[in-house]
Amino acid sequence: MNQPGGSDNWNRRKLLLASATTATALGLGSGAATARTHRSVGRGDPFTLGIASGDPDSEGFVLWTRLAHEPLAEDGRGGMPDRAIDVEWEVAEDERFHRIVRRGTARALPEWGHSVHVELAGLRPGREYFYRFRGCGHLTPTGRTRTAPAAGTVRQPLTVCTASCAAWEHGFYTAYRRIAEEEPDLVLHLGDYIYELGHLQYPLLSGIARSVTGWQARTLAEYRRRYAEYKTDPDLRLAHRTAPWVVIWDDHELDNNWAGQHPELPQPEFDRRRADSFRAYYENMPLRAGNRPRGGDMRLYRRIRWGGLANFHMLDTRQYRDDQACGGLVGPCGAESAPERSITGERQEKWLLDGLRGSHARWDFLGQQVMFAHHDTLDGPLTMTNMDTWDGYTTSRRRITDGWLNAGVRNPVVLTGDIHEHYAADLKRDYADPDSPVVGTELVTTSVTSGGDAEEGEFTGDPDNPHIRFHSGMRGYLRTRIDAERLRADFRVLPYVSRRGAEASTKASFEVDDGVAGLREVAPS
Template sequence: MNSPAGPPNWNRRKLLLASATAATTLGLGSGAATARTSAARNRGDPFTLGIASGDPDPQGFVLWTRLAHDPLADDGRGGMPDRTIDVDWELAEDERFHRIVRRGTARAMPEWGHSVHVELDGLRPGREYFYRFRTGGHLTPTGRTRTAPAAGSLSRPLTVCTASCAAWEHGYFTAYRRIAEDEPDLVLHLGDYIYELGHLQYPLLSGIARSVTGFQADNLAEYRRRYAEYKTDPDLRLAHRTAPWVVIWDDHELDNNWAGDDPELPQPDFDRRRAESFRAYYENMPLRASNRPQGTDMRLYRRIRWGGLANFHMLDTRQYRDDQACGGLVGPCGTESDPERSITGERQEKWLLDGLRDSRARWDLLGQQVMFAHHDTLDGPLTMTNMDTWDGYTASRRRITEGWLAAGVRNPVVLTGDIHEHYAADLKRDYSDPDSPVVGSELVTTSVASGGDAEDDEFTGDPDNPHIRFHSGMRGYLRTRIDAERLRADFRVLPYVSRRGADASTKASFEITDGVAGPREITPS
């Protein structure tokens, strides 16, 4: 594994990262099924949406693909026949599949959008694996994935890239390619993987020539088409097949600023829309069967354990929250501090606090959507806060913070997306008291594309928010390297997204030392 400070060993991964042509030359071996029919061949490549893996544990992970001959077909069925298709898969210890450890056949069913979710277990912990799929004479490029280390293991550093917010019509997805080149062990996607809004609601900020449906998606076919459009992007497909992903949604996978049972604006059929968007999300993500939606319910909060080094507590701050305070407008107005209000819901909050009490990991990271730290967005003596963030649920924030303090969590770190900007912040016990102790750290990743090209407006001090250590409004992603002694965070930025090919650079680097709360700026390498 390469250090984040240095370049990836691109030549070593050339077969993996540029292996599209390999799909036409490599076979699945004598034990695999051959092409089913000549008609299947004639329809064209069904793997237009790529492949992915996700949710690793010490024994296995999920392998994913979804078949679509015509990914943008109006009916959302991807040009697939209305029947189940057999899809062969293989798992190997090497890129050339000389050491195959597993193979099998999965069923891609039309009622689930011809998606495939293969859950593997019984594998070796802390190991790199390679996988591929085949059907109808078509073979995918090679994917790279890995199992988590054995319980308690601290032997190997962990590289994690975190991404969020990729509006198709605002820019190209170059950040995903730069993530792939970093060869991370894990990719966390913290939401807004797609935008349900079309360009008529979410204007073209970058002026780029990327087609998108004019009106917002509000049914299963349209959500499927929106995911398919995004997954036709080569940089996104590359990032998916380079490392296992752990995904969680925010609002735009369904409806802007939705909160529990409440849409942003009144709509008569929200339950139906919610259920269909959940279904499309599951069909298009490397999730386990335990995450499969049941109508309007889909449990996504879950815990990914990485040996004794890190626990990732992945939170859903949309499905169970109370409606935004102050009528969804800016605050404060008083109701945001109501002790009965919750952004997580009672059951998820208990699950999180129980997990923090039981944790023996060196680092506990909360992967979630909206800014956790207090954030006054108005210059001067008056205060203005965003009611869609934890500032709109201050009692909920206080319970979580007091919970990790009571549990004696060694290193609490909140990882956040949503806001389209980079931030590094101290987390305080009481934001109204300048002398209140620092009790944790927050690292916020900017957007992949949402917001379009941005000027460099970096700052490292804000008198209205003295706990915020760094901010940058440029596009990019967050790269972290975690070992037993420290967590290093590199805020990676792109000079533009209005055209492809931008190089990534490190705008700032911060370090969190084991046992010392709060990020400290260091010199980028």
């Protein structure tokens, strides 16, 4: 990986940012201007939703785009004709495409929203690549991606940025631009990429109003339009084409706090709505064909291997879970500890435990959605916990924790989103026992925008949750640097999201040493 400030980084950043500026100049920006200018492309540029790559392995990755002449067309078809369209793609070893290593043509089909998913194989491991698409007489900006290192490789360090929860109505996507400027090797998005709730249902907390699709998404056309609205943002598009993404959903890609076959509130045709949202999710994400939904079923849990350094076990804690205990309200009420309850479902739990037993990686990450550590949200002797998190599935949490302990996992780390706040926590097998040893680490990323601007309060420790080492309510993202000897987590924050241009700073930093369970606070960088 190039060192920050080097000429290669500088040239690449100028190239990527210049492309973003050009796209904005063409009327592909965000905010109120989007509502006025999205039709200005007419039948011209079909790449208004950007390009992306994802799910890398040691031989390749997925390339993605979705064609839309009119991204916010009310029928969800993006102003595209009802026929297949050929899209050319190229992959090169350099930004100028002097050393092209692969090229081909893919068909963008109307039944899949004119999305394109190209799966590359046979490339060299641990290498940086560049890609672009051409179609309808237009050429996309250049995207940067990479392959994972060869199996067993542990000496190639890894930088990962983790993001979650990007309510369009609550702020601008500056955090995505700051992620792009980090030039990470990998971006993990842990859910709530969109919000099905429009600004008429989701109150404006930040005092800005930039939505033109204000009603709740319930149909395929409405979900497609909501993704298109989000993807008109130049900062999001820049982050997508700067690094490969690994994505997983949470609840707002479908319905707030949905659980398995259960919507938050009773509603007709939930099965049809679920299938429509799954289809739109696949159409708009850099996923492999094996993740393509079949009606209301879509297997998203999967494993990304980064040489011998890291395994990322990406979990789906929505599709297979039992309904929330205690009527979906706060607990505990006793029902949350029923032994048969699961947040992952039996098949996914077995898949995870088998993967942990078979892992030879230096670091094993569980990429998932809701807080794993016990979290008492009520001050004083009484306890109050959130039934939508792992606190609502305590025996499920115990089985997973025992699973990595029994497997002898060298360095277990849980990566989490959802809660709109940064947390760093030591994980324990038994949170009721103060002498229970530390058995792992949880790193929770705050939201990109959800919750709007936030002033930082001072965190001086939480006597009700002594295992929680750090907390911040500001917006931002998590930057994690991983090598064979240690992991370093930098909690990056923005002073505001109600307008563009905020600079990112590090609020706190922690390290985890190889083979030593528990967080060690270090000077921020």
